[in-house]
Amino acid sequence: MAAVRFGGKRVHVPGPPLLRIVVGILLILGGTVGFLPILGFWMLPLGVLVLSVDLHPVRRMRRRIEVWWGRRRQRKRRERR
Template sequence: MRGKSNARLNRQFDRLQRRIPDSAARLLERLRQPQARLLRIPLAILLILGGIFSFLPVLGIWMLPLGMLLLALDLIILQGPVNHAIVRGTRKWSTWRRARRDKKSGR
């Protein structure tokens, strides 16, 4: 099961890297390397805290899933729940965008 969760997590990262600017994708690729663990864990915690306090200026809710993804690289117990939440959230987001688009076009 661990291999399946890890592969799914890597697919989530690959998908994210395709959607973000090249400079951010290169940084994320470096953070995914095993030797970046000492930087990755504190950064993940800071991102999660920033996501929790997204009502403050500059911080945003986008920080929470990114922090969870980074933390899941090191905490195997989080891989399953994070994968499930990201996949489910992505589906709901797509459904919401599709419904909004259809509403605008009058379908």
Template sequence: MADRQLRRLDRQFRALSRLAPGLAAAIGALRGRSGFLLRFPLAVLLVIGGLLSFLPILGLWMVPLGLLLLAIDLPVLRPAVSAAIIRLRRRWTRWRRRRRSS
């Protein structure tokens, strides 16, 4: 079960890399095995910073990014995060289609 969830999350990361080619190198570096020492504290700081979104510069955009990074290391988060990525990609595609047709 965990392997299937990890493969699904990996597919979503590859899809995000295709959508934002400029971020592909950063995504690849953070997803590597050696990236844990950077990834985990960064993810925790992003989530905490997102919860403090009432302060200037910090914002709610930090929470999903932190959860995305945490899902690499915490199998409990993988199904929810990959499902959220799928939903967001579908909404993005629908929005782009509507924008092109109008």
């Protein structure tokens, strides 16, 4: 079973790869119209996470963002001290 690890947590993503890719793309497209009531901007990062399970370039981009975010948080913690 495929899983996504982000922020120290592991979430299992069920389904065949083609279905996960379609769901990920639909989530991203739904997130682009985030100003609508039910659809929202929350769908963008969720779509990227689902796509990162099967698509290497998306996984690489997600990992870079995760590393950047972690370094940024560490830098801010050091500045507060």
